[in-house]
Amino acid sequence: MSTVLGESPRVVAWRRLKKNRGAVIGMVVLGLMIVMAICAPLITPFDPSTQILEYSVKPAMFRGSVLYKRNPADASRPSIIAVSSFEERGDSVTYLDPAGEPYTIAKTNLMSTDVAIYHDEPLFVLGTDRFGRDIFTRLIYGMRVSLSVGLISESIALAIGILLGALAGYFRGWVDDSIMWFVNVVWSFPTILLVVAFSVILGKGYWQTFVAIGISSWVDIARIVRGQFFSIREQEYVEATRALGFGHVRTIFRHMLPNAAGPIIVLSTAGFATAIIAEASLSFIGLGVQPPTPSWGQMIKDGYGYIALGTNWGMTLFPSIAMAIAVLVLNVFGDGLRDALDPKTSQR
């Protein structure tokens, strides 16, 4: 492969990334997941917290039968009645509930007098959980949580990591010594334990989870930025900024940081995946994002009780597969990025 003179490194990296089949597949799947997470209400048949208790713990491909009842509190969200059969009788509808009890309801209390509107046979593609909530719907909404955790937590980690790493690598001396001491202290805790510890300190909840994961995962970034800055600092263009009288801030952020960007980008895709795992782990042990907000870790934990019974393994399996795909895709994409950005592999 011949590199045309004058091409920017970004163009070269992009072309090499496109040649990597794994990275392209990863990118496409990742893009799809982001679109699905954003468009969740459009592609899911239910609201993630809609419960149909009569249809709890149903296997995949279960088809229910429901009547939509007018909801006086919220006209846009009808109440749902599970039925095993129903029959129109003039102005009212008689139905048997799944337990076989007969009931009668006036048509005016239903969503519409038209059977095509008040009755439906929804398909639960991946089955339902123990509250009769659609697993597919919750999976898609759970993706929102996972992807936003990856995005927000990783941004926090990047901000802390870049700042501390840059300061240590640029100023050296006692600044480096004290920052590295702090880095070593934090590094002494396995990341997931640190996340758990911060979650205990901050309390349970959506934002607390993001922050706990973010402030636990910056150490690798700080180390790599510091290392990069150590070598970049010796180069002539940095010396030139000093000769020109540029301030430290300008030199660090305008001139040095862009040249350390490659490894940082690679590391942050890996961090993105780690953040998703950390959130799921937290939810799995009951910290983290709290119900009814759907999260993959919670769904896995909900299904855990059924596994030992050997039934309804889908409740655990489907969110596990979703998470595996997300993390796998990020790892493959990260590997591709590393190869594309690393000049050492350019001959391949």
Add this chain to the structure above:
Amino acid sequence: MATYLLRKLLYTVLVLLGVVAVTFFIRPPGDPARVLLGQRADEASVAAMREQLGLDRPLYEQMGIYVKNLLSGDLGTSIATQRSVSETIIERIPATALLALTSIAIATVLGILLGVIAAWRPNTWIDTLTMSTSLLGISLPAFVVGLLFVLIFGVALEWFPNSGYIDRGIEHLVLPMITLAIRPLSIIARVTRSSMLDVLGQDYVRTARAKGLSNVRVFLHHALRNALNPVITTVSAWFAGLLAGTYFIEFIFNWPGIGLAAFNAIEKLDYPMIQGTVLFTAVIFVVVNTLADLVYGFVDPKVRLS
């Protein structure tokens, strides 16, 4: 060598001080006594709890007491069980150590083996298979692997029991051990492969081949030995991740180790117990890494002088 040793130890003590400071602050937000007793508890019992936990004293005094107790090996008293945290941890060390050590042993042996096999014939089906399986192994968190193993080998195939300790038979060790080994195994296999490929491209390997040595001999004697350095670094670095992994594995397989104690403590916000287990894990990690550093310094003079 003596100055290196001394410098290293002093620094370790400094890091441990920081670690203790961090663990001291692991407590529920706001007023821990109120969080533990719930919103409906009356003021008197909350005040009593606060006094029992020493929360009525100023923060610096609490910290002083915490450090003083630590130095005498006292990690506090569990709120949930009213037992000494250090005693609970000590009696659970064997279970966790057994799990962690057998796992890292299996992961190291199998990981190097798989990595060498993949590097033996790079870019063939066996290499692709090994590398994609290991990518999956890296992508799945330990608790998910554990649940899948319970489902496949415990419930569906009924090969191994999916819960309990070895006092009911050695077969209880199999599933938790393998589950815990999956992630380090995958990483070790990948590191071994890339390190082998690096080494195989170097001149002395070509020289060995040119001398007419057999492929197997070049591969195992000349290449593998030199390829192992990054692998050893990976193994020691992974030990901490492994210890954290035991928390989830012990919960899933009901393995009575330190992780299970920590897990139960987290559910009840029993923070002296959480502090104790987290501190224990961190201290083990610092000690293991310092030892690894010292060994490197001993073997390689370059490390010592930097």
